[in-house]
Amino acid sequence: MTDEGGEPAVTWPRPGGLWRRLLASIVDYLVIFVALYALVATLFLMTDGGVKGSFWLNWKTCQSASLKGTSDPVLSRYDWQVCATSFFGFPVARWAAGTSTDSQSKAVSTLSIDLDSNGNFRSAALDLGFLQVLVLAIYLLVMEGAFSRSLGKGVLALFVHDELDWHREGLALQKAVRRQVVKFLGYLPATLVGAFFAFQAWKTFPIPVQSYSQLEIVIAFAASALAFLWPCWIALAIAFGNEPIHDRIAGTTVRVLEADQ
Structure with a gap:
């Protein structure tokens, strides 16, 4: 043809x-x-949590914890959990998730702060997602x-x-x-x-x-x-x-x- x-x-x-x-x-x-x-896990370790990754597929684990590195009375009103995302056991993100309920209005506020390798508050990491x-x-x-x-x-x-x-x-x-x-x-x-x-x-x-x-x-x-x-x-x-x-x-x-x- x-x-x-x-x-x-x-x-x-x-x-x-x-x-x-x-x-x-x-x-x-x-x-x-x-x-x-794998790349972000390497950068996370090299920068002490200064680089993280939030991708479409994420598995996170959270547990209740008390945090170090702050005496701020506002932050002390929050109930905190430490959350992490890892890749074959290597962390690619670690942060503290806090919730607080106003006693009068009952409004709930949330806050998320990145953590360093010692569990202290740190400035926000660069998210490469x-x-x-x-x-x-x-x-x-x-x-x-x-x-x-x-x-x-x-x-x-x-x-x-x-x-x-x-x-x-x-x-x-x-x-x-x-x-x-x-x-x-x-x-x-x-x-x-x-x-x-x-x-x-x-x-x-x-x-x-x-x-x-x-x-x-x-x-x-x-x-x-x-x-x-x-x-x-x-x-x-x-x-x-x-x-x-x-x-x-x-x-x-x-x-x-x-x-x-």
Whole structure:
């Protein structure tokens, strides 16, 4: 069979499909999750708790405790718990979570203060949680640019094809960059907002009543909504058998890697 130009038409392998691509994405995120946790655990130890990580997957443990390093009468009214998130036993965040109930209004206030390795209050650590989307995008850019598949796609037998050169292994740099930029475009506002709040809080001490401007609240809400809706839109396109926006713009397609290829 030939196309209009007289050259053999490409017989594409079947599309990857929503669930296969979703599982591949989960595997890729777990790879990045482990790498980031290992990095943050190292930085946490090197900086005595000055760097921490709050990622999408977090397991924390808390226990009641009395805290050292403060004689502030306001803080002494709080009931405290010491909480920690760890990676294979190595801490990536340690903080004190306090709650206080006003005796008259019964209003409950909460406060969270980072701790050093000795359990003392310290200035706020730099939270690197905002880096996870950026690191994931760079990882996919490198892997798909070099091999046309990430570790997750390899496990699920998926291959990213260039629509103009489907036998090629590895995407051209321009296509690989374009694909990842568009794919993660919806997460960019949330990443920037996360970075803004992380650096704004860094090296400060929290106060019992922390307020944000209406503009900050609106921007944070809009960024979170976009970060939720963007992948839903991509998933719906794939579910209905269409190429998602990042593949359409980059000129790529994700197909099942057949055994005879």
